[in-house]
């Protein structure tokens with residue numbers, strides 16, 4: 001009788017444990033719950049529910065300028081308050097566009113901007129238009 005109870009308890013425990021953990025992976029390899037649950041939700045919103053909203057964000061120069069970190073150096077609205085970072089507000093859009101392309105290709109060399117400009121890829125025009133209108 002005691003043996004049977006012990007066996008049943010072991011069985012239940014092992015079934016529960018197998019259900020709770022991915023036994024092939026060490027705990028640190030298992031992604032946090034948020035990664036499992038949020039990624040598909042965000043992807044669904046982007047692809048199916050509101051692709052036009054995603055498009056609006058990606059073509060919004062202000063949003064891209066602020067979220068790519070440009071404003072951290074070049075200031076809010078492109079008005080820099082740090083002398084070593086040039087102000088971009090009111091500069092000609094096609095000139096800004098070309099500077100970003102030149103930083104990306106290496107035609108213009110500056111270690112910081114050669115690292116930053118690739119992040120603006122695909123958003124150069126939107127950012128340039130936004131800054132030129134400040």
Ligand code: HEC
Nearest residue numbers: 068069070073084085086096099110112113116119120127
């Ligand atoms: C860590 C600071 C930093 C960040 C972040 C940064 N920049 Fe710059 N940026 C600089 C510096 C420094 C220069 C001047 C480079 C030089 O002297 O050639 C510059 C130059 C520029 C220029 C040319 C301006 C001129 O007067 O010649 C443009 C355009 C520009 N950055 C756009 C951007 C955009 C767009 C982003 C965001 C994707 C960005 N930068 C992020 C530091 C930064």
